[in-house]
Amino acid sequence: MSRAAWLMAALLILSSGPADAADADDLLLALKRARTLAIRGQAEVTVNFPPGSEPTRRAGQLPHVPFRPALLERNFTVSRSGPETLAGRATTRYDLSPHNAGASRWSLWIDTVWNLPLAYEERLADGSLARRAAFVKVGALPAKVSRPVTSVPAGLRAALLRALPGLRLPAGFVPVDVRRQGKRWTVTLSDGVNVLALVAAPRGVQAAPGWRPARQARARCGWWAPCLRTHCVMRSPACGRLTRRVWELCDRARLQPLELPPEFSPLLRSPHVPVSPHPPPQRRGRRAFSAPxxxxxxxxxxxxxxxxxxxxxxxxxxxxxxxxxxxxxxxxxxxxxxxxxxxxxxxxxxxxxxxxxxxxxxxxxxxxxxxxxxxxxxxxxxxxxxxxxxxxxxxxxxxxxxxxxxxxxxxxxxxxxxxxxxxxxxxxxxxxxxxxxxxxxxxxxxxxxxxxxxxxxxxxxxxxxxxxxxxxxxxxxxxxxxxxxxxxxxxxxxxxxxxxxxxxxxxxxxxxxxxxxxxxxxxxxxxxxxxxxxxxxxxxxxxxxxxxxxxxxxxxxxxxxxxxxxxxxRASIIRSPVEFLAGAVRSLGSPRLGPKQLLNLAQTAGKMGQLLLLPDTVKGWDGGREWINDTTLLTRMQVAASLTLGGNAPKLETAPTPLALLGRETPLPGTERLNDRQRTYLTLISPEFQLA
Known part of the structure; x- marks a missing residue:
């Protein structure tokens, strides 16, 4: 087989990752979409924990659950099953099994057409139902919503450990939020979906129904008096083993008054204001986007x-x-x-x-x-x-x-x-x-x-x-x-x-x-x-x-x-010449090209078979495999070289990542030891980049 024939065949090879990774990616895309769109209708919500007088009620939408994608990927194994029918619509079920055996397990039902949650449930470590929310009837189309996810403040974990010496966080949980109201302040710990509340308050604080202090310690009188004297970790019974040693005080001689270090103070906000606005989420894959x-x-x-x-x-x-x-x-x-x-x-x-x-x-x-x-x-x-x-x-x-x-x-x-x-x-x-x-x-x-x-x-x-x-x-x-x-x-x-x-x-x-x-x-x-x-x-x-x-x-x-x-x-569309040029330049960080370079690229697109505003026939470009032949492949290689290796190649402030180029976090095999420009060039001419 000639090299040209091999290249053409390689362009048509579709690759996919492991099943569990694909399941996690698909679920995260649905959760990301749920930040801007939500299904409306009639939902039945059952809450067994925390206990309430009426465990089941009706609602117009699902209660919001603050999923955190990065933590969820790290702390849970995602598996897919189905299809299942819910509220008259086809769904796919995703089960989230925590790596920490003491945390709750979750299941979500995602609508296969809208790619939005139709139901979810939380089960405690012993298998009992903590809460469940599911639609029984849905509206015609999803509605617009805005649900930003607050980012984790830089240095929050270090500041927390300095403020509370001896504190040991449960496996998989990290501090994601801190809020203050009067003399009480609360740090929220999350593993991606399950939540622990670390509450520090003056002596005599009353735990909410269903919650109890994991451990209390009282400081001696004297110069400790003006300070907060009682440290309480309020936790859910669902996380009994997780908090067995969550609060471990040092010797009383080393106990420090609960005064936050200077770098911790700016992180405090009022109870209803997020710590910081959520940054634009990083796109996972070149096609992983919703339609905002x-x-x-x-x-x-x-x-x-x-x-x-x-x-x-x-x-x-x-x-x-x-x-x-x-x-x-x-x-x-x-x-x-x-x-x-x-x-x-x-x-x-x-x-x-x-x-x-x-x-x-x-x-x-x-x-x-x-x-x-x-x-x-x-x-x-x-x-x-x-x-x-x-x-x-x-x-x-x-x-x-x-x-x-x-x-x-x-x-x-x-x-x-x-x-x-x-x-x-x-x-x-x-x-x-x-x-x-x-x-x-x-x-x-x-x-x-x-x-x-x-x-x-x-x-x-x-x-x-x-x-x-x-x-x-x-x-x-x-x-x-x-x-x-x-x-x-x-x-x-x-x-x-x-x-x-x-x-x-x-x-x-x-x-x-x-x-x-x-x-x-x-x-x-x-x-x-x-x-x-x-x-x-x-x-x-x-x-x-x-x-x-x-x-x-x-x-x-x-x-x-x-x-x-x-x-x-995935990777089932051969990029047209113009899409190849746009993808290459945008992947490089959109470096500014001069007027002559733009005109030359427009003419080069024509040499590759797609001259803007002048299709081949009245029916347009056929596309698909027609984009690929010996001549057009060679021209694509020359374009990639001019953008990365040539003397007039645009200067790049930072090298593009494999995620930007290929939609994955790992580079092409065999390119790890090359310099940035060589690695970028080989990626741009690879079959993987020609496919979208």
């Missing part, structure tokens, strides 16, 4: 809510790079010729793909450019190209696919590319009418030639004014409807008859039942697998039909589903 709503917005990155004179939303006109402002190094307007303008437009878009703070929106814009295809071989007008790209961003996660399709259909770029500006009564041009059905909505096999002809008649009269010819490439073009060129006669289109117009044709095509399957399959190809699973596509199509073409709802369900995070779908 902020990624859909068009808000400027530098806008602040409530700030007067600073608009929150981006204008929806042709100025699609308004957010970048002066930092955008390429401006197509001053292009001396149409060709130069097009090159600058490509470089400008590539800049956004490399550096935009909303990468998901840019990913979707790139995906839609391969669906609603235009080409600069015919569209050579700068305002038209800018308006087209603005539409892709504005409707990246649209809630009405019909409105998206109509906006594109009436854009001067699409009218020019598919010749509908030449579509007149008596002389119909069928190009756009055919592609509307074949490529934009239903797909091949779900329409007739009569539908194409009748659609062309209905779309007649749709044209634009301005911006025609090479001498007017900077003049804005505007959509117009010319009634004198419109065929107003009776038409039959996709089974509907009447005096149909262009809007009617777009409505019927966009809402055709097969459109849901056709477009959902493209979304699965973009985000899940180059060869989508038919059943999974059918599930997304059902959501599409239920929500009347709400792309946002389909994407949110898809990007949080078990299908998206399934091990069988």
């Amino acid at each position: 709503h902020g990624l859909w917005s068009h808000r400027r990155a530098d806008s602040r809510p409530g700030r007067k004179g600073r608009p929150h939303d981006r204008p929806r006109g042709a100025d699609l790079f308004h957010r970048s402002g002066a930092r955008q190094p390429l401006q197509p307007g001053p292009g001396a010729t149409p060709g130069a303008m097009i090159q600058l437009t490509r470089g400008q878009w590539l800049y956004e793909l490399l550096y935009s703070p909303q990468p998901l929106r840019e990913k979707l814009a790139l995906t839609w450019s391969n669906h609603f295809v235009i080409g600069t071989d015919k569209v050579r007008n700068q305002p038209s190209l800018a308006a087209y790209l603005a539409l892709l961003r504005q409707h990246a996660a649209t809630d009405r696919f019909e409105a998206f399709t109509l906006a594109v259909a009436q854009s001067p770029a699409m009218l020019r590319y598919l010749d509908n500006d030449q579509n007149r009564r008596g002389k119909p041009n069928e190009n756009f009418s055919r592609e509307l059905l074949e490529l934009f909505t239903t797909g091949i096999g779900h329409y007739t030639e009569d539908d194409v002809r009748e659609g062309a008649r209905a779309l007649s009269g749709w044209t634009f004014t301005g911006g025609r010819g090479n001498q007017r490439y900077l003049e804005a073009a505007q959509f117009v409807f010319n009634p004198r060129q419109h065929d107003a006669g009776q038409k039959t289109y996709l089974g509907r008859s009447g005096r149909l117009g262009g809007e009617d044709v777009v409505h019927l095509a966009a809402n055709h039942p097969q459109t849901a399957t056709f477009v959902s399959r493209k979304l699965h190809r973009a985000f899940v697998n180059d060869t989508p699973d038919t059943q999974a596509v059918a599930g997304s199509a059902e959501t599409w039909r239920r929500t009347s073409g709400n792309v946002r709802a389909v994407l949110e369900e898809l990007l949080s589903s078990a299908v998206f995070y399934a091990p069988t779908h």
Whole structure:
């Protein structure tokens, strides 16, 4: 086998970690998603500890449990079972077995579609039920919530041990929070989910019901009087063995008054204020992300809510790079010729793909450019190209696919590319009418030639004014409807008859039942697998039909589903040339590239088979294995070398980690002893990096 053939084969090898590690990763992703979304409905909550007068009650949602991912991974073994049905929905059960035999065991039921908890239960070390919460009925869609997890203050453990000499923490538990109220202060210990409360208070403190002091010690009178004299560790009976030696006082001669050292004092907060805001969680894996709503917005990155004179939303006109402002190094307007303008437009878009703070929106814009295809071989007008790209961003996660399709259909770029500006009564041009059905909505096999002809008649009269010819490439073009060129006669289109117009044709095509399957399959190809699973596509199509073409709802369900995070779908998409460039630059920490470098990279993407705004055919790039051949692989290696080893390679403040490059914590085998640039280069050209 030749080396080129070996490389191509290696690109198609999918790797997955051990089952238990994958189970833990999937659970942590669900818990991370639960910080921003929560299921609503009717839940039944049973609490046997601490004891109460009414152990079972009803609630509108599950009580919040503060899971701490880093500690949970270290102190628990996660195993998956199922599927199980709960509240009429399919779930996967995850069992958390603590490494410390004295701690409670937990089970969680995660909805396989929403990837959110539907139920959980805690069982004590002896197997008895401590508490359980489960939905009996759920709402239509999850609701937005905000549940930040406080980070562990630096130096908290050391300060605690200095303040309380002789204290021994139970295995697996670390201090995660400290709060003060009057003369009483509480330190919370956690192993990731189970909690111990270390309470220090003046003499005579009363334990809460179900809690009791593990041990008490009273200091002698005298100069100890002004200080806190009684040290109490309040604990749950569920952790009896854990606290047997949690509080071990030294000899009375060495007993220190309970005064915190200076470095401990700043950590104290009021009982209801977290110690410090939770930092952005580190992403585990290149595809381990949920779909936060902020990624859909068009808000400027530098806008602040409530700030007067600073608009929150981006204008929806042709100025699609308004957010970048002066930092955008390429401006197509001053292009001396149409060709130069097009090159600058490509470089400008590539800049956004490399550096935009909303990468998901840019990913979707790139995906839609391969669906609603235009080409600069015919569209050579700068305002038209800018308006087209603005539409892709504005409707990246649209809630009405019909409105998206109509906006594109009436854009001067699409009218020019598919010749509908030449579509007149008596002389119909069928190009756009055919592609509307074949490529934009239903797909091949779900329409007739009569539908194409009748659609062309209905779309007649749709044209634009301005911006025609090479001498007017900077003049804005505007959509117009010319009634004198419109065929107003009776038409039959996709089974509907009447005096149909262009809007009617777009409505019927966009809402055709097969459109849901056709477009959902493209979304699965973009985000899940180059060869989508038919059943999974059918599930997304059902959501599409239920929500009347709400792309946002389909994407949110898809990007949080078990299908998206399934091990069988990891590393199953061959990166396109543009995605390879964007992934490489972002993995390197987004070093700033000059205008010439950006233009060269845009041209290099074309050499690798993906020239922005100029797909190979009207149906777009085929993608998948078509991205890989001897020439394109060699070009990818040259790009990686120029970014890491070349004399003009960008300077890196810190070397990218394996987690940033590969989505795992270990480097490629055999690269451990290489320097940072060599290791990064070999990682960028590896089969693992070519797959997403």
